[in-house]
Amino acid sequence: xxxxxxxxxxxxxxxxxxNVKPERGWTVGAPPSVGPxxxxxxxxSASTIMAAMTRFPGVSFRPARDADVxxxxxxxxxxxxxxSKRVGRPPRAGTGAPPRRxxxxxxxCVRHDPDRFWVAEADDRVIGFAIAILRDDVWHxxxxxxxxxxxxxxxxxxxxxxxxxxTGPATALTVITDAVNPISNxxxxxxxxxxxDAMLTFDAPMPASGDAGEALAAAPDDPHEPSAAGGRTLERxxxxxxxxxxxxxxxxxxxxxxxxxxxxxxxxxxxxxxxxLLERDxxxxxxxxxxxxxxxxxxxxHDPSDLPAALTAAAAAAAEAGAVSIHVxxxxxxxxxxxxxxxxxxxxxxxxLFLASRPVGRLDRYVTSGGxxxx
Ligand SMILES: CC(C)(COP(=O)(O)OP(=O)(O)OC[C@H]1O[C@@H](n2cnc3c(N)ncnc32)[C@H](O)[C@@H]1OP(=O)(O)O)[C@@H](O)C(=O)NCCC(=O)NCCS
Numbered sequence: 167x168x169x170x171x172x173x174x175x176x177x178x179x180x181x182x183x184x185n186v187k188p189e190r191g192w193t194v195g196a197p198p199s200v201g202p203x204x205x206x207x208x209x210x211s212a213s214t215i216m217a218a219m220t221r222f223p224g225v226s227f228r229p230a231r232d233a234d235v236x237x238x239x240x241x242x243x244x245x246x247x248x249x250s251k252r253v254g255r256p257p258r259a260g261t262g263a264p265p266r267r268x269x270x271x272x273x274x275c276v277r278h279d280p281d282r283f284w285v286a287e288a289d290d291r292v293i294g295f296a297i298a299i300l301r302d303d304v305w306h307x308x309x310x311x312x313x314x315x316x317x318x319x320x321x322x323x324x325x326x327x328x329x330x331x332x333t334g335p336a337t338a339l340t341v342i343t344d345a346v347n348p349i350s351n352x353x354x355x356x357x358x359x360x361x362x363d364a365m366l367t368f369d370a371p372m373p374a375s376g377d378a379g380e381a382l383a384a385a386p387d388d389p390h391e392p393s394a395a396g397g398r399t400l401e402r403x404x405x406x407x408x409x410x411x412x413x414x415x416x417x418x419x420x421x422x423x424x425x426x427x428x429x430x431x432x433x434x435x436x437x438x439x440x441x442x443l444l445e446r447d448x449x450x451x452x453x454x455x456x457x458x459x460x461x462x463x464x465x466x467x468h469d470p471s472d473l474p475a476a477l478t479a480a481a482a483a484a485a486e487a488g489a490v491s492i493h494v495x496x497x498x499x500x501x502x503x504x505x506x507x508x509x510x511x512x513x514x515x516x517x518x519l520f521l522a523s524r525p526v527g528r529l530d531r532y533v534t535s536g537g538x539x540x541x
Contacts, residue, residue, distance in 0.1 A: 221319040222288065227328060230283040230295060235272040238285065238295040238309075239265060245311035253346045267436055267461075271308065271540055274432040275299065281331035286312070286321050296325035299541070300332045302424035304526055306541050307341040310350065322353055330357075339523040340541075342534070344516070351519065359521035363529050364498030367536060370512030371491050372460070372481070400475045402483060405441035405453065407434050413443060413450050421466040422541060423527035429540070433464075440483050444476050454480035455535065460489035464541070465533035473502040473531060495536025497529035 230238065247257040275283040279299050286294035294312035298305055307329065312321045333339065339359050343351050405414070407430060415425040433439055438458040443450050444467065452467030454476055462480045467473055481492050494512070496503040497520060520529065534541060 220286070220321050220324050222316055222321065225286055225288045225293070225316070225319075225321060227284055227286050227324060229280055230272070230276060230285045230297075232273060232276050234285050234292055234295070235269050235276070237292045238272060238297075238311075239268055241292060241295055241313055242268070242309060242311045244313050245317075248314040249344070249347055255346075267439070267457075270432060270436050272297065274428065275308070278428045282329045284325050284328045286316070286325055288316065294321045294325055296322075296329040298329040299429075300337070301426045301429075303336055304338045304340060304422075304424045305330065305333045307339075307354070308540055310341075310353075317349075322350070326353065326357060337523075338526045340526060341521050342541075343519045343521060345519050351521070354521050358523040360523070361519060362522040362525055363520040365495055365518035365520050365534070366498055366504060366514060367493070367495045367516040367518070368507045368512040369491060369493050369515050370507060370510055372485050372489060400444040400446055400451065400472065400479045402442040402444060402454075402479050405430070405434065405443055407431060410443060414453060417450070417453055417466050417468065420468050421528055421532045426541075433535070438487065440487060442479070442483060444472070444479055446472075452476050452531075454483070454533075456480040456484040456487070456489075458484070458487035458489055460484050460492045461536065462492055462494045463533040464535040467531050470500070470502055470531040473500060473533075474506045477503060477506050477533070493536065495534045497532060497534070499530040500532060501530065503533055 243258065250257055272283070275297050279297075282296075282298035282300060282305075284296050285292045293316045295309070296307065297309045298307045300306075307326065310322055310326060310329075312325075330339070339357060340362075341354050341359055342365050343354060345351070345364075411427055411430075414430055415427070418425050430441070433455050434441055436457075439455055439461075440457070441455050442453065444452045444454060451469065451472050452465065454462065454465040456462050462477065462484060465476055465480055467476050477494070484492055492512075494503070494507060495518075496507070498504070
């Protein structure tokens, strides 16, 4: 949807003055003490972002604090419900995020990525925010939302620019987007993030009776799935964060391409979320997280042919924890995960895009932590 076709907004609310020509540089007070990077050095497209400014008077920006955690979740709900209404989807479609997990992500970012979690304020109220993480040489924009009455005024662009703190010319910039929103996708493309993969979100009911693990493993007619014969079955054992950190790092490096001990720490801290190493003949082939809400992911395996068995193991763990359905977000290139889901009656609930400033990772063997909009 083009910005010019957006529905008319409440005229009493602050409006961007379309006759005001954007100026270069800062428009609201002095540059922040936690300074954003000089993104002009990154690339031609990213430097376009430098020229952006907010066209709403009185808007200011500051790094987020713990006290902003809940309000930024409300901003996310407001912005995504508004988008859903405009594209004819039911409210909160595709969010799938249990608040406690979304709030834990925010707290973790205040702690580990304080220069990359920014809020925009007007009249002492948070009206927009951006959350990004930086792990090794990969930057990921985990969330960007502006409340409807302040959209289209440069705030999203400015939040993105500030959340680039710590990146350099060699950093890969990545984001997972909602494919229905050309505004956000265009904004990211202007920052140099281009299409790498699709992101498919599926929901499926858990088998109603009997042993969920066995029922899920019993491969329906799926020509793509490796034989379900015993050899492919994976054993699960709980992740021991301290003892298993090298194993986790080696799986992360061979799949997404960067290590992230603090993110495993985050997932380990979330009540109802189980982390497990997946083994065959005592050899670790990957890891998975599954929650009592049925959210599966992140899940990563060294060899993509292990995806079906890994999903079976994770879904069985979710069933044991009480889940009655599963919610999974996979890269389109993870074909064996897609066919596993389709063969079990999963419904495609939303389609997203994975954009990156250069190709990153091997996503054909990965399931994202879709529940919390993280990598
Ligand atoms: C995405 C979002 C954060 C952007 O924030 P914003 O403050 O409205 O964005 P900005 O005003 O900084 O930038 C939007 C730019 O996109 C441009 N744009 C809009 N539609 C476009 C299109 N179809 N193609 C190209 N550019 C487009 C606008 O003209 C504007 O550029 P300009 O500043 O040069 O005029 C906000 O719209 C939002 O919260 N949307 C709903 C939630 C969402 O989709 N979040 C992203 C999740 S991936």
